Amino acid sequence: MEETHQTTCETGLMICGRTWDQFLIDVESFHGYPAPGVILGGFLVDLALEELNPSGLYDVIVETRNCLPDAVQLLTPCTFGNGWLKEFATGRFAITVYDPETLFGARAFVDLAKLATFPLLNDWFLKLKTKQEISSPDLLRTMKQAHRDILSYQRVVLLSAMPKIKSARLICRSCGESLPMHEALEVDSAPGQTPATGLCRVCAGESYYAVDE
Secondary structure, eight states, rough: OOOOOOOTTTTSSSEEEEEEEHHHHHHHHHHHOOOOHHHHHHHHHHHHHHHHSSSOEEEESSSSSHHHHHHHHSSOOOOOTTTTTTEOOOOSEEEEEETTTTEEEEEEOOOHHTTTTTTTHHHHHTTSSOOOGGHHHHHHHHHHGGGGHHHHEEEEOOOOOOOOOOOEEEEETTTTTTGGGGGGGGGOOOTTTTTTTOOOIIIIIISSSOOOO
């Protein structure tokens, strides 16, 4: 797959080839509303891609599920579904774009020292004020003004390849549904049995729902 990301434009602010106005429209369409977290995530994606400048396929690691995955899935081909988007949960608002062959990448993150120069963004990001205390139009206007001035990046190399989880499937002996073996709470030991059987989380008592009879 050939990559065609465009990250800069002499005529105005661009985020992965999109104008600011188009970016806001796309965020609202994808996420449901122009969430500041997704917008900030878009800035990170744009910076990391520019610094890595991948010539072909690349993977992305997010360090939190708060808003960042939507920014990545909106602006890149990488999704949790195709396995090119992965999570390494540190809780930090940062992403790494990297070459899965060489493991070299670029990590973009919110730089708190730079963020402090924008008090409104600082209060929002660090949750020093409630949503009700912060004007959404003012926040978006300040985000546009700040753009990359609140970000930093690092050239990195992954210590090891992020694993793509592949697992044989089994059939839950209680509900009869199929699931990946690594998701089962119990796997029955029956040599040669195909497919294997075991017990899923729901049938083991960890259900998130009750059947409405």
